[in-house]
Amino acid sequence: MATLQIENVSKHFGSVKAIDNLSLTVEGPELIALLGPSGCGKTTLLRMIAGFISATKGTIRIGDRDVTNVPPNHRNTGMIFQSYALFPHMTVGENVGFGLEMRKIAKAERHRLVKEALSLVHLDGFEDRYPKQMSGGQRQRVAIARALVIRPDVFLLDEPLSNLDAVLRQSVGNEIRALQQRLGLTSVFVTHDQKEALMLADRLVVMKAGRIIQTGSGSDVYNRPNSRFVANFLGKSNFFNGWHSQKDGFDTQSGLKLKCPGTDAALGDASLLSVRPESIRLGPDASSFTNSFEGKVERITYLGSLTEVEVRLTEDDLITVQMQNRPENIFKADIGSSVIAGWATNSAHLIIDQGEV
Numbered sequence: 571m572a573t574l575q576i577e578n579v580s581k582h583f584g585s586v587k588a589i590d591n592l593s594l595t596v597e598g599p600e601l602i603a604l605l606g607p608s609g610c611g612k613t614t615l616l617r618m619i620a621g622f623i624s625a626t627k628g629t630i631r632i633g634d635r636d637v638t639n640v641p642p643n644h645r646n647t648g649m650i651f652q653s654y655a656l657f658p659h660m661t662v663g664e665n666v667g668f669g670l671e672m673r674k675i676a677k678a679e680r681h682r683l684v685k686e687a688l689s690l691v692h693l694d695g696f697e698d699r700y701p702k703q704m705s706g707g708q709r710q711r712v713a714i715a716r717a718l719v720i721r722p723d724v725f726l727l728d729e730p731l732s733n734l735d736a737v738l739r740q741s742v743g744n745e746i747r748a749l750q751q752r753l754g755l756t757s758v759f760v761t762h763d764q765k766e767a768l769m770l771a772d773r774l775v776v777m778k779a780g781r782i783i784q785t786g787s788g789s790d791v792y793n794r795p796n797s798r799f800v801a802n803f804l805g806k807s808n809f810f811n812g813w814h815s816q817k818d819g820f821d822t823q824s825g826l827k828l829k830c831p832g833t834d835a836a837l838g839d840a841s842l843l844s845v846r847p848e849s850i851r852l853g854p855d856a857s858s859f860t861n862s863f864e865g866k867v868e869r870i871t872y873l874g875s876l877t878e879v880e881v882r883l884t885e886d887d888l889i890t891v892q893m894q895n896r897p898e899n900i901f902k903a904d905i906g907s908s909v910i911a912g913w914a915t916n917s918a919h920l921i922i923d924q925g926e927v
């Protein structure tokens with residue numbers, strides 16, 4: 571375990587700023603998730619930490635060491651990839667032992683460490699198989715063993731679950747998390763999948779266009795997004811455009827008067843109020859909330875555990891409401907019928923700085 575420090579790092583490919591003056595510290599044994607849409611620079615940043623790509627500018631430190639110009643094989647990072655990237659012509663044992671051989675570890679010790687690493691990922695006795703004789707989940711566990719056998723200072727994971735089906739994604743994800751915690755590994759997990767990030771990470775780092783937009787725990791970022799971009803990237807939200815008119819008041823452009831958690835910040839400024847779909851109630855009881863409005867049901871979508879209902883409050887405000895389906899509580903209404911929608915003041919989140927995101 572070692573602290574990873576990224577200071578003012580940029581990477582330019584010609585005119586593309588893949589990473590744009592980014593700083594980030596990961597304290598061992600923390601697992602952070604780099605989360606963002608395709609092309610936002612996640613892989614580039616990970617490959618710079620590993621040393622496969624050199625930084626255009628800035629400094630990368632692992633522990634006390636400035637590794638900015640240190641080649642990958644001298645950084646002591648372990649990396650796994652979406653595509654597993656195992657050597658097809660080598661056995662599982664040879665794959666896992668590869669990094670040890672490069673480090674000139676003697677054969678007997680190598681065998682012992684390979685056995686131990688395979689045991690960590692529950693693949694005892696698989697040394698002599700070839701990758702093509704194994705399932706996707708097993709191959710990814712071989713790749714994990716190969717990355718961990720060298721006892722890396724930093725564990726790097728680039729969308730490692732993306733090639734697995736939903737069930738395996740969950741179980742391999744849980745295994746990765748358990749190993750990371752047990753070994754106390756400083757880890758950076760890249761994903762474009764918010765569920766994976768929420769499930770696995772101590773801290774989320776949401777990126778866009780080579781920059782960090784927000785960092786925080788899953789519940790921080792979900793409940794207090796700093797921008798429309800983050801609110802939409804992590805889940806869904808309803809947005810009202812308008813003005814924070816008084817300490818706990820918000821007037822929408824469409825003429826609704828809403829309540830929001832009290833703050834003196836940005837009074838009078840154009841801003842955005844975000845309300846999550848699961849925070850809104852429908853039906854007569856919803857009239858007891860501080861925010862309650864009559865609307866018309868426009869669409870009802872059954873989604874198994876949830877029902878999603880679109881309700882039009884005004885010409886400009888079509889809100890989405892999500893309800894858990896319980897046997898006694900399945901939402902039924904005719905399209906076009908009236909319904910009361912309501913939510914509590916503290917379910918609304920004021921987004922002040924719309925800036926460039």
Ligand SMILES: Nc1ncnc2c1ncn2[C@@H]1O[C@H](COP(=O)(O)OP(=O)(O)O)[C@@H](O)[C@H]1O
Pocket residue numbers: 583586587588606607608609610611612613614615
């Ligand atoms: N070797 C390269 N040459 C030119 N452009 C690149 C190269 N690698 C990545 N890029 C560009 O840098 C940006 C970030 O890419 P990448 O780090 O792969 O994003 P992500 O992993 O978040 O999907 C993209 O615009 C991509 O096209």
Ligand SMILES: [Mg+2]
Pocket residue numbers: 612613614
């Ligand atoms: Mg990528």
